Amino acid sequence: MAALPARAFETLAGAAWVYDITTGTVLLEKNADEPLPPASMSKLMTLNMLFEALKDGRAKMDTTFSVSTKAWKMGGSKMFVKPDDRPTIEELIHGIIINSGNDACVVVAEGLAGSESNFASLMTKRAQDLGMTQSHFANASGWPDPNHKMSARDLGFIATRLITEFPEFYPYFAMTDYNYKDRVPANSRNRNPMLRTSGSGDWTADGLKTGHTSEAGYGLVGSAVHENGRRIVFVLTGMASEAERAQEAEAITNWAFREFVQKTVAAKGTRIADADVWLGASARVGLVVGEDLQLLLPSLAQDKLSASVVYTGPIEAPVEAGQKLADMVIEVPGIPPMTVPLVAENAVAKGGFTSRIKTAFGILAKRVMAEIGS
Known part of the structure; x- marks a missing residue:
């Protein structure tokens, strides 16, 4: 369906996209097709590649991958794997979603494609095949790179795909804590503020992924379901702070559920x-x-x-x-x-x-x- 600008939501985000999955209706779009640095939100594409491998039998949840020196030395958010570890795919899923582990993404990339560069190329090709025309990947984690870009619409598309095509894996996105081998600091819990919010009590948020770099600002790909069964996906990028991200996400979810009537x-x-x-x-x-x-x-x-x-x-x-x-x-x-x-x-x-x-x-x-x- 086409975008329905009711009383337009004046979002502070640099780019935004709001989609009602239940009726297939775009509710809001702002700079939705501009390729922008996605930061860790691009981990959703890494997870899509991993879920596809699980679904078609190329890997299993108890399959283990080795940890390279490159993965071990990754900076930023980490799952804290070490070179002598053999994490299972299920552990790596936890590490990517909950800890936003850059190291876990490299482990997955190397385990599935031999190298992170090969994996990034496969990500880009798969994105194009899926119709994500404004996405290009330089790595598996969202680490800053001028060639690593996604549009808000593409982020929303892949989020919707994860929800609808891989329902067996979607509950991981609602988990708030994971501590691999008791190495993860307490402040490395899931940063998605929506998981600790439920509006006025008639909707529940259960995903998906935050992102932040100095270039990208603060972003969030979120999803929430109303007690009447309606589910929305939204993308906000370019926010100025964690607090602004949290406030804007709750406000736009309330707007999406209050401003429209399903008939x-x-x-x-x-x-x-x-x-x-x-x-x-x-x-x-x-x-x-x-x-x-x-x-x-x-x-x-x-x-x-x-x-x-x-x-x-x-x-x-x-x-x-x-x-x-x-x-x-x-x-x-x-x-x-x-x-x-x-x-x-x-x-x-x-x-x-x-x-x-x-x-x-x-x-x-x-x-x-x-x-x-x-």
Whole structure:
């Protein structure tokens, strides 16, 4: 769905993107396609690569990787692995998500691809394959590099993918503490401030990843679920401080859940219109919505919805049941139009000889009448 700028949220973030997973609606975008330093938020792409390896059987949760000198000497946030360690993939997942371990990312990169540079190249190619056109990776951890960039939209896309494609791993993102071999300092707990916030009590945050460097500022890729089942993903980058990041994240989550209303506009199979059929056993076919049509609408404009049906007709037979034939364009004052596909209510076979003769005579009659009228 298109972005719905209700009473626009004036975010302090340099770039932002807010997405309602439940209805597939973008709620807010600000500089969403600008490639920016993602800091540790790019670890989400590293985790995607690791989760894909687990899902297709190239690795298992109890698979162990060796720790190179490079991984051991990594600066910044750490899981605190040492060269003689053999951490399991499950331990490394904890270390990346909870401790934001740069060292853990290098271990994973080298374990899966032989070297971090090879892994970064694979990350970039995979991102392109997934449609993340504003992402390029120079390393596995988000360590500052002029060639390491992601857009807010790409960060939101990969976060959404982790939630929807790998639900078995998603609970790790809600964990707040992990202490590998009793080496991790107490201040290395999960820095996601949303995990310790639940708004006014009707929503719960459960992911995903913070990031911070002097160049990138403070950022957060977050997700929260409302008690009514709606889930959002949001990306905020370029904040000035941890406190500002925490306040802005809570405010934008409250806005996303309060400012919009989810409505079932039409149930699956509801006939919206009819379309003419060319040389078919039937002259018309119903146009219906293929799934329950749920829209997320600005609360102040939810009763001002209008719709029109657009298709190129007549539609040539045969027609298959469920075949996309048209689009319904939905308009609400003050927001961009939304387009919903409409499909054939039932199959329409090619007409027999009699049907074709009737159609031909009908066309001939129209032409004759047109000539007479002229």
